[in-house]
Amino acid sequence: MIDDRVIIFIVMLVLTYVFDHKILPQIGVITLAIIEIYMSIAVVGVNGNTAIYYMLFIVNILYCGFMIVVAPNEKDENEYL
Secondary structure (H helix, E strand, O other): OOOHHHHHHHHHHHHHHHHOOOHHHHHHHHHHHHHHHHHHHHHOOOOOOOHHHHHHHHHHHHHHHHHHHOHHHHHHHHHOO
16 A cells, blocks of 8 residues: 555645745745655654655655746747747
């Protein structure tokens, strides 16, 4: 059976892709990832089985940061072509 944290990661990844270059929804997704990391650490702690989930959430935070900072610049460059 699929773990709940994997489903949450997939939902956040899809939301990040759907919200594309909008800043406030991306900040909301980052906040969800940080809350999920905090709740997992507070309840379970860090061990070998949960470390992969923390890494997935960190990757999602980096992807959101990329969509906020870098991707709008690429979009503007393509408009002039």
